[in-house]
Amino acid sequence: EVQLVQSGAEVKKPGESLEISCKCSEYSFTNYWIGWVRQMPGKGLEWMGLISLGDSNTRYSPSFQGQVTISADKSISTAYLQWSSLKASDTAMYYCTRPQVPASGDWYFDLWGRGTLVTV
């Protein structure tokens, strides 16, 4: 079964750094983009950005540009979301997700990780 496997829950203090990961279960994922979506407690979905696993081409939402870094390691089909200095307002569930059609630019998402809860 194709899956996105996210790293475990994190509890951090303000000012600390953090990297969470999203590992794709199939090598063919290198043709895909991976997206990150934030969901603050009791709130809706917010798109943070996308990265191409193939060439690490990245697109950020203006709301998150400069606040986080999205990166990828093609060799292990893994995408990352990084903070250099966490704030209490970063407390949220973070989902990684994959568009249904690889490399198409049609960004509706049919595969989701189970989420990583970050508590600051």
Added chain:
Amino acid sequence: DIVTTQSPDSLAASLGERATINCKTSQSVLYSSNNKNYLAWYQQKPGQPPKLLIYWASTRESGVPDRFSGSGSGTDFTLTISSLQAEDVAVYYCQQYYSTPITFGQGTRLEIK
């Protein structure tokens, strides 16, 4: 940025009733060159990630029950559940993917009356 707004924020309907959720985008998400509306619908149950229901405004994802349907074009869209089942209790989101930043509606909470 395209603003995506849903209505209502919450909705209660009886089992077997029709439930309708609306989504409005601040500009058209219809791409004229392929005549496709770049709009999707998701269902999120408590403690779970979102689940894709509908894409291209009206194409049902594989495995989604046919009581779920999507309609609309341009800036106004609707998700309809034709006969509400207990397992449909969830929050529903629309999402435009016509342009980045991708934007989601604020969500509509659907409950059983």
